Amino acid sequence: MKITILGGGGFLGRRVAQKLAESGELGGRRIESMVLFDLMPPAGLEAPFAVTSIGGDIADLPEAAMPPGTDVVFHLAAVVSAAAEADYDLGRRVNLRGTDAVIDACRRLVAGGGAPPRVVFTSSVASFSGGQSVFLEDDTRQVPANSYGTQKAAAEMLLADATRRGFLDAVCLRLPTIIVRPGRPNKAASSFFSAIVREPLLGLETLLPVPDDFAVWVASPRRATEWLIHAAAMDTAPLGLDRSLNPPGMSVKVGDILAALDAVRQGATALVKRVPDPVIAGIVGGWPAGFNVVRAPALGFSRHEPLIDVIRAFVADDLEATRQDRALG
Amino acid sequence: MKITILGGGGFLGRRVAQKLAESGELGGRRIESMVLFDLMPPAGLEAPFAVTSIGGDIADLPEAAMPPGTDVVFHLAAVVSAAAEADYDLGRRVNLRGTDAVIDACRRLVAGGGAPPRVVFTSSVASFSGGQSVFLEDDTRQVPANSYGTQKAAAEMLLADATRRGFLDAVCLRLPTIIVRPGRPNKAASSFFSAIVREPLLGLETLLPVPDDFAVWVASPRRATEWLIHAAAMDTAPLGLDRSLNPPGMSVKVGDILAALDAVRQGATALVKRVPDPVIAGIVGGWPAGFNVVRAPALGFSRHEPLIDVIRAFVADDLEATRQDRALG
Numbered sequence: 001m002k003i004t005i006l007g008g009g010g011f012l013g014r015r016v017a018q019k020l021a022e023s024g025e026l027g028g029r030r031i032e033s034m035v036l037f038d039l040m041p042p043a044g045l046e047a048p049f050a051v052t053s054i055g056g057d058i059a060d061l062p063e064a065a066m067p068p069g070t071d072v073v074f075h076l077a078a079v080v081s082a083a084a085e086a087d088y089d090l091g092r093r094v095n096l097r098g099t100d101a102v103i104d105a106c107r108r109l110v111a112g113g114g115a116p117p118r119v120v121f122t123s124s125v126a127s128f129s130g131g132q133s134v135f136l137e138d139d140t141r142q143v144p145a146n147s148y149g150t151q152k153a154a155a156e157m158l159l160a161d162a163t164r165r166g167f168l169d170a171v172c173l174r175l176p177t178i179i180v181r182p183g184r185p186n187k188a189a190s191s192f193f194s195a196i197v198r199e200p201l202l203g204l205e206t207l208l209p210v211p212d213d214f215a216v217w218v219a220s221p222r223r224a225t226e227w228l229i230h231a232a233a234m235d236t237a238p239l240g241l242d243r244s245l246n247p248p249g250m251s252v253k254v255g256d257i258l259a260a261l262d263a264v265r266q267g268a269t270a271l272v273k274r275v276p277d278p279v280i281a282g283i284v285g286g287w288p289a290g291f292n293v294v295r296a297p298a299l300g301f302s303r304h305e306p307l308i309d310v311i312r313a314f315v316a317d318d319l320e321a322t323r324q325d326r327a328l329g
Numbered sequence: 330m331k332i333t334i335l336g337g338g339g340f341l342g343r344r345v346a347q348k349l350a351e352s353g354e355l356g357g358r359r360i361e362s363m364v365l366f367d368l369m370p371p372a373g374l375e376a377p378f379a380v381t382s383i384g385g386d387i388a389d390l391p392e393a394a395m396p397p398g399t400d401v402v403f404h405l406a407a408v409v410s411a412a413a414e415a416d417y418d419l420g421r422r423v424n425l426r427g428t429d430a431v432i433d434a435c436r437r438l439v440a441g442g443g444a445p446p447r448v449v450f451t452s453s454v455a456s457f458s459g460g461q462s463v464f465l466e467d468d469t470r471q472v473p474a475n476s477y478g479t480q481k482a483a484a485e486m487l488l489a490d491a492t493r494r495g496f497l498d499a500v501c502l503r504l505p506t507i508i509v510r511p512g513r514p515n516k517a518a519s520s521f522f523s524a525i526v527r528e529p530l531l532g533l534e535t536l537l538p539v540p541d542d543f544a545v546w547v548a549s550p551r552r553a554t555e556w557l558i559h560a561a562a563m564d565t566a567p568l569g570l571d572r573s574l575n576p577p578g579m580s581v582k583v584g585d586i587l588a589a590l591d592a593v594r595q596g597a598t599a600l601v602k603r604v605p606d607p608v609i610a611g612i613v614g615g616w617p618a619g620f621n622v623v624r625a626p627a628l629g630f631s632r633h634e635p636l637i638d639v640i641r642a643f644v645a646d647d648l649e650a651t652r653q654d655r656a657l658g
Contacts, residue, residue: 088494092429100421129570141470143489143571150490154483160472161479165417241458242472 007076008036015225021047027233058098084148095151106168127153130288171231176219176249180314189283200268209277212255215289219249220310250304251290260307336405337365344554350376356562387427413477424480435497452503456482459617500560505548505578509643518612529597538606541584544618548578549639579633580619589636
């Protein structure tokens with residue numbers, strides 16, 4: 001089985017690659033080779049199969065990124081929300097033209113006699129709007145309030161159509177806000193949802209711009225990685241025309257996150273400073289508080305673990321590496 | 330007021346141009362000039378304002394098609410369902426890249442100091458699926474079963490986002506199946522809905538591929554033209570983020586159409602031959618039987634006239650011209 005990870009140098013791409021390298025298989029089939037593609041060639045990977053790293057522009061995808069015989073493509077390459085909002089052309093190029101390039105690469109594989117590759121695509125909760133009072137259903141229409149969400153929702157449609165036409169076999173997962181992200185605080189409006197856990201665990205102060213009773217739809221890096229791998233191996237026949245899924249994230253209150261943090265490291269939340277920020281609250285306040293997910297669990301997507309496990313997993317998987325990275329930077 | 334009609338040589342573009350030429354105004358403002366743009370330069374128009382005809386590729390839209398000061402753009406240029414299904418690249422180029430080109434032309438106008446132009450876009454009932462048993466709500470999610478519908482639904486999203494960003498001011502109308510179209514039968518699966526009226530009125534036999542109790546969501550050319558002009562002049566503030574509307578078409582049974590035909594021209598339906606066609610029935614059978622429209626009528630879109638008036642209007646507006654055209658062809 002041949003696998004390509006587009007966005008293979010990114011946070012989730014890296015996790016998926018590592019998980020597959022550990023198991024050496026996907027859906028019971030042995031992995032023969034893997035291509036990691038990103039803007040810059042991703043770092044190598046210790047794996048029981050050949051790994052090729054390629055750098056380039058997703059909108060001008062080189063053939064070597066999806067060689068003949070490619071069975072599974074994780075299409076995680078994206079310009080994220082703040083960047084797509086700041087630069088319309090860049091967002092369109094990467095998030096839309098990039099998806100068209102993936103579709104065209106699959107068409108070439110099929111035209112060459114190959115089977116339609118499974119394409120696992122990361123869409124986002126940012127493709128919905130609604131606000132704090134709203135729990136959305138599986139079939140709620142996407143009315144995005146940002147260019148990133150628009151481009152993701154449009155890309156979902158293009159991938160569903162390409163599936164219907166037999167170019168590929170898509171599963172689109174609308175990922176929740178991922179907590180706890182390693183690294184540094186960034187300019188994403190959602191950055192603080194990770195920072196309020198990560199920074200105190202590093203012994204650093206951090207700001208909380210929304211009230212404690214603010215609700216957010218989240219998933220852990222471990223859960224998101226597992227979902228992506230499940231999407232790559234699942235039976236897609238039951239999906240029919242609709243190739244998009246809201247995976248079973250968790251609707252939590254900011255206060256729940258802080259309580260879980262204190263349970264893992266007593267007193268850590270003393271470093272969280274409540275400083276209301278109407279701009280950030282305005283952006284994240286437009287996202288739905290959560291989803292009533294029925295379809296994805298029925299299709300085998302695993303339910304979310306409790307918050308306390310999410311924070312313990314961050315401590316186990318990422319805290320030390322984050323500390324070292326930031327000491328170096 | 331300066332107006333551009335993209336697809337100005339087409340069936341509906343022509344009707345909109347003629348209607349505006351008759352009134353000389355739009356929303357109470359005098360029309361100064363009009364550009365008609367299509368693949369080939371559209372035929373001229375008798376009008377109380379300057380009319381410029383331009384031919385070209387919508388995906389490579391010349392600046393002259395939307396000159397500085399353009400207030401309203403009717404974006405009706407499209408590769409229709411059968412053609413977009415037969416040629417994926419052509420559909421993507423015209424229906425998606427063409428819409429991006431319209432967005433970019435509006436961005437240039439705004440960057441040059443102009444107000445965001447009103448863009449009236451024709452989306453389609455083909456962006457939905459569902460089938461004979463289904464009446465859809467205004468906020469139903471689009472799950473298209475064809476590339477044309479996919480490209481239209483994605484274009485709606487791009488136009489809504491461009492509106493939010495202040496590039497333009499979009500109203501997207503998902504037009505029902507238009508009956509009665511003049512001209513000849515064509516390869517569109519929906520062609521017979523017009524042919525079962527038009528052909529008998531010309532004294533010609535025609536085939537009916539579905540049962541008499543088959544339901545279809547329709548609108549007349551007169552009503553569609555009126556909706557497009559209303560969309561160009563309406564107050565868009567109440568639309569918020571959601572710039573797409575299901576206008577108040579009519580859900581009718583094929584038997585209702587035939588009864589109305591017989592009421593207008595007694596015995597005409599004797600020329601309709603019932604020959605079931607499972608391929609055509611399979612395609613049109615995937616479209617919803619109708620919509621529960623609430624939003625568009627509340628925003629001033631006029632309710633549909635009865636079928637008998639639709640057929641009388643075809644006789645008054647189009648029958649003689651169609652007869653002459655076909656005698657020449």
